[in-house]
Amino acid sequence: MVRSLRFLLLVTVLGAASGAAPVEAAPAYLVDADWLAEHIDDDNLVLLEVRYHPHRYFTVGHIPGAVQVQRFKDLGDNTASPLMRFPSKDAFQATLRRWGVNDDSTLVLYDDARTALASRLYFLLALYGFPMEQVKVLNGGTVEWSAFNDLSQEPVERAPGNFTLKDADADLLVEWTDVYDDVVSRRDPGVVLLDARPHDMYTGEVIRHSISGGHIPGALNVVSLDGTDAQAQTWLGDEALAALYQDIPKDRRIYVYCHDGFRMSLAWMQLRHLGYADVRLYNGGWSHWGNTLTLPVVEGAAPLDDDFAL
Template identity: 70%
Template sequence: MAPWRHLLNKVLPAALCLGLVGPAFAAKPDFIVDAGWLEQHIDDPNTVLLEVRYHPHRYYTVGHIPGAVQVQRFKDLGDNSGLPLMHLPSRAAFQASLREWGVDDDSTVVLYDDSRTALASRLYYLLELYGFDMEQVKMLEGGTVEWTVFNSLSQEAPEVEPGGVTLDSRDESLVVEWTDVYDDVVSRRDEDIVLLDARPEDHYSGETVAGAPRGGHIPGAVNIVSLDGTDGQTQTWHDLQELEALYDDLPREKTVYVYCHDGFRMTLAFMQLKALGFEDVRLYDGGWSHWGRALSLPVVEGGEPFDDTFDL
């Protein structure tokens, strides 16, 4: 470990207790770890390090943290036989991938990406969806940006001994289908449910068309951009106080349905909301890539949840 990290580990707790440290050091979720933590645990026999890059070839060209196994974000984290591709993978397919990556039931699984944890969040969500012990899952924020301050990258893929992890059946309380969204939000206007669109504002409004042939959003959806809870330069999360402010308009007692284009921004929102104490958060399997392609389903353009057609 770098010498400055030892000093920080001793000084920071005391500074927090004395009130000498400002909001920049506010608490983050306990599943978030930094490069110093990884330096201490990277050689532990139970540690499995998984990388999800935006451009998969950079695993071999730019390089990766030594020992990290490559996860290809589309091929490995979606249903390759369905359309759109990023429907949730089956238990059997995801379990087979985890075993190929060397994951056992007692593994400590450390995830990172180069996209402000949005890509790795999909992997985090899938582990929870299929019943892996989430106490054993960590998210490395900062990715290679923080790691390379004091450490080097590797371009060699590690030799992996297959694992034997056994997953549970899918937790249906974490998923909704398009029929649930249509019934609960568009049709019945269930007051106990909030539909959250985690995409950029210009995608929500329809100004930018991406991920489907149509632009806009699902009628009734409110827009909170999950990536706004992260720092694009440092690849880190904002502190919990800032996340509170970002999601301040969402009532905690309600069920939150979340969607995005292809299943990454919404899983980041899932992690953020869970970190803030939201108890009932469910993801729309397929998201806008599904809804926007189903040309019979209604769409709203503009900055409001409903337009004149759907407004009460």
């Protein structure tokens, strides 16, 4: 009944102009607020919130029982440059244990940013061998939950967990040297480089949090957030997602980057859901490439400029 009311509300508020509510994608790991309400008191459930502005965990509030994830400190390498290189296995394992994660834990991840922030956490769990059948993502995040449920401002601490991670899966990441070798230098036809940032950052019209503007030579631009509904904070349907990535061949190896590791993680989740078998994330992304002045950059809407088109 609650779900039906929520559906009618979305139709009325979000779909009035078109007369229809958006169809949602159906990955098995996407759950809604009704599912969470039914399972929130499960003994082995660990609820993790990644807010864009972390202080809002306290001031705006969080889903009752949710542990705060500080998106930069907890999901990056605090000693690296840039900070959002992937954390080491030992560091991330210590973080998971601090959150109370055990071998039998079911994790539910959510954010207030169209799952882009939760996707970084989801990817790191996959990178270090967490059993992904035990991981869920709340589609719609705080918007979905707070439409019919209360938030809490009380901080949550859990008893330390004991989960042990595996070594990083080398088939899920690439370093700048791989990108430079395979894409910029050799033009390997079996590799596609994908820039998941907003188009104005891809072209160089907007420069934010980096010295250089533009994109890596040869990169195609698909904005991963375009696969989500900005108001409802939910994924679009499979047909819309497939159309978004229609120019990306499924039989290629895909390298993806964004600025600081969130939009590219969302692209990774979307591509894997669509059946792309080999998708790897650039460890450091544009925060590394765009701040390393010796590495080549292309400005404008085309993947290559005159220098690199030869």
